[in-house]
Amino acid sequence: MDFLIEIVLVILLALFSVFVWWYGTIPSNVPPGPMGLPFLGSALDTYKASTLYDTLSKWRDRYGPLYRIYIGNQLVLILADWNTIQEALVKQGDTYAGRPSFHTIFPEELVDSGLLNSEGELWKIQRRFALSTLRDFGFGRPIIEPRIKDEAQYLSDAIEAYKGQAFDPAPWLSNAVSNVVCALVFGRRFDYDDEKFRQILSSLRARFAETDFSIITSFVLSERMAKLMAHVPVVKKVLKSTIEVLSFYREETSSALKDFDPGRDEATNYVQAFYKARLDREDKWAFAEKQLIASVGNLFVAGTDTTATTIHWGIFFMAHYPDVQEKVYEEIRKETSGQSLLDYGDRVKLPYTEATVLEMQRMANLLPVGLYRRTLAPSKLCGYDIPVGTVVVPLLGAALRDPEVYPNPEVFDPNRFLNAKDEKGAVFSYLIPFSAGKRICLGESLARMEMFILFTALMSKFKFYFPPEEPKPPLKALVSILNVPIPYKVCAERRSD
Numbered sequence: 143m144d145f146l147i148e149i150v151l152v153i154l155l156a157l158f159s160v161f162v163w164w165y166g167t168i169p170s171n172v173p174p175g176p177m178g179l180p181f182l183g184s185a186l187d188t189y190k191a192s193t194l195y196d197t198l199s200k201w202r203d204r205y206g207p208l209y210r211i212y213i214g215n216q217l218v219l220i221l222a223d224w225n226t227i228q229e230a231l232v233k234q235g236d237t238y239a240g241r242p243s244f245h246t247i248f249p250e251e252l253v254d255s256g257l258l259n260s261e262g263e264l265w266k267i268q269r270r271f272a273l274s275t276l277r278d279f280g281f282g283r284p285i286i287e288p289r290i291k292d293e294a295q296y297l298s299d300a301i302e303a304y305k306g307q308a309f310d311p312a313p314w315l316s317n318a319v320s321n322v323v324c325a326l327v328f329g330r331r332f333d334y335d336d337e338k339f340r341q342i343l344s345s346l347r348a349r350f351a352e353t354d355f356s357i358i359t360s361f362v363l364s365e366r367m368a369k370l371m372a373h374v375p376v377v378k379k380v381l382k383s384t385i386e387v388l389s390f391y392r393e394e395t396s397s398a399l400k401d402f403d404p405g406r407d408e409a410t411n412y413v414q415a416f417y418k419a420r421l422d423r424e425d426k427w428a429f430a431e432k433q434l435i436a437s438v439g440n441l442f443v444a445g446t447d448t449t450a451t452t453i454h455w456g457i458f459f460m461a462h463y464p465d466v467q468e469k470v471y472e473e474i475r476k477e478t479s480g481q482s483l484l485d486y487g488d489r490v491k492l493p494y495t496e497a498t499v500l501e502m503q504r505m506a507n508l509l510p511v512g513l514y515r516r517t518l519a520p521s522k523l524c525g526y527d528i529p530v531g532t533v534v535v536p537l538l539g540a541a542l543r544d545p546e547v548y549p550n551p552e553v554f555d556p557n558r559f560l561n562a563k564d565e566k567g568a569v570f571s572y573l574i575p576f577s578a579g580k581r582i583c584l585g586e587s588l589a590r591m592e593m594f595i596l597f598t599a600l601m602s603k604f605k606f607y608f609p610p611e612e613p614k615p616p617l618k619a620l621v622s623i624l625n626v627p628i629p630y631k632v633c634a635e636r637r638s639d
């Protein structure tokens with residue numbers, strides 16, 4: 143009996159020592175947060191996709207808008223309101239501009255490369271190059287508008303072909319939005335009946351809808367841990383679909399380069415410009431094949447389902463809020479003399495419509511947990527000491543649903559944006575669906591243009607409503623990497639010209 147008691151005491155003492163050692167490893171002046179378990183930290187609490195944002199929000203209520211958790215032995219800092227996001231990502235932009243390695247969801251050739259996954263000098267060169275090259279091809283400038291309007295027309299034709307029958311708008315929206323990026327990146331578009339392209343887009347959408355955050359949180363664990371994770375079925379599935387899409391990027395890249403002579407020809411798309419950059423730039427080391435494929439992939443993925451899903455939400459909201467839909471339609475009809483394909487500049491004549499697009503983005507809350515960053519140097523944040531290599535989560539959803547900024551945050555109400563311009567007369571600066579700081583979304587200007595032109599084209603041509611014979615789908619999201627609306631069908635009735 144004594145012997146048994148001794149064993150129990152030894153085990154308890156060992157456990158106690160492990161806890162003491164574990165908590166002793168937490169640096170002294172970091173923000174407060176849950177203790178978690180030795181070796182695992184809070185990994186078990188953050189495991190499920192469907193609850194990650196809720197779990198992080200609950201901790202926000204307990205620890206305030208700046209707190210820390212551990213995933214394994216990795217320190218993770220949560221920025222859970224607009225102010226802490228500004229203090230870190232904007233005011234200390236260089237320090238907070240790193241990106242952790244996404245070992246678990248990307249094959250090795252995409253890890254630490256391209257626009258989205260690199261950091262340091264490689265990222266700076268790639269980002270500067272992408273911004274200036276894409277601007278030359280029309281990014282955020284009126285010269286891209288005819289291309290977006292063409293897609294708006296194709297999209298409207300595809301929707302009209304349903305003749306008021308219920309349909310799922312998601313595939314058509316992905317195709318339309320993706321074609322704008324494909325024109326810039328590969329110099330071509332894909333017909334809506336191109337089966338192979340539809341397959342690629344559908345596999346991407348499924349990946350966004352199914353990718354569990356448990357995979358994402360694990361990417362801040364070690365490379366060794368990622369290798370173990372590679373055997374988990376859901377990780378295998380994600381990697382397999384990424385590899386399939388990689389071969390699409392390779393094929394399209396070589397088609398874009400077919401008959402292109404970098405020494406002689408002017409580049410007419412991103413792939414060609416990238417290839418040409420290898421000729422005479424001093425920093426040509428940053429333009430290797432791996433970087434080309436990775437950055438093409440980043441533009442394709444980041445530029446497709448983000449914008450398309452926001453418009454997908456937009457149609458969902460309009461069918462749920464027919465009064466808002468009518469007001470938008472009436473404003474477009476009155477102020478633009480019935481034109482259906484508008485310019486982005488027309489938004490100044492359409493304050494209610496513009497406010498509706500902003501509210502659409504706020505409520506869509508597309509990336510509620512943001513994209514993880516990493517600190518590149520030690521820093522002081524709100525009086526705390528943040529070590530180099532800390533993973534940083536800008537909890538964008540908390541900023542978009544902050545009741546102090548947006549009273550009744552769960553209600554869809556465009557009126558909240560009607561007079562809410564910042565000092566430059568631009569969009570409301572508290573609205574940060576594109577994140578903030580040095581790594582703010584690279585495609586923001588294009589996305590804003592696409593959302594406005596495509597949304598107004600649809601609103602001016604159709605009235606969207608749920609099939610009357612079926613129960614109305616609830617305004618709910620499938621929570622994954624992206625907040626995607628639950629699958630739904632709508633009817634689109636052609637408005638009279």
Ligand code: HEM
Pocket residue numbers: 257258259269323440441444445446448449452508509512513514515536575576577578580581582583584585586588589
């Ligand atoms: C409504 C549409 C979109 C939303 C809400 C959105 C949101 C975001 C967010 C939250 C980030 C992470 C920024 C951070 O690190 O904190 C991001 C990054 C990025 N986005 Fe977007 N995005 C959209 C559309 C686009 C489009 C159309 C493109 C390109 C054609 C694009 C390209 C990128 C790229 C390349 C990055 C990585 C930037 C970097 O790491 O330097 N995005 N986006």
